Amino acid sequence: MADLNQVLNGLNALTAALGAGLRTEKNYIPIKRFKGNDQDPVEWLRDFEVAATANGITDERKIQIVRGYLEGSAAAWFDQRAVDNNLVLNTWTNQQQDEHDFKHRFVLKFRTPRKVEQ
Numbered sequence: 001m002a003d004l005n006q007v008l009n010g011l012n013a014l015t016a017a018l019g020a021g022l023r024t025e026k027n028y029i030p031i032k033r034f035k036g037n038d039q040d041p042v043e044w045l046r047d048f049e050v051a052a053t054a055n056g057i058t059d060e061r062k063i064q065i066v067r068g069y070l071e072g073s074a075a076a077w078f079d080q081r082a083v084d085n086n087l088v089l090n091t092w093t094n095q096q097q098d099e100h101d102f103k104h105r106f107v108l109k110f111r112t113p114r115k116v117e118q
Contacts, residue, residue: 041110
């Protein structure tokens, strides 16, 4: 009987460990695509963050999925940066706001003076 209890305890521990690694992302709020043009990147990022938070998406995961929500010139920009290791966007945001900080670089690239005035 002790062996059965050990097996059950082991299975419970394994189940808990596997469950801890599972993402708990949902799709309560759909994430809109950024197409550039007349879209305000600051407003899009705000909407993306609201949806991501509601959907249980972490900052680490945001940088992994954001490319799927970019179209046109924004997608080309992201892809071009991915080619150069010095420019690859691999953090959602960081304190240094360096070359790898997606949010900072995205706003710098796509927020035009006209959009700032709006």
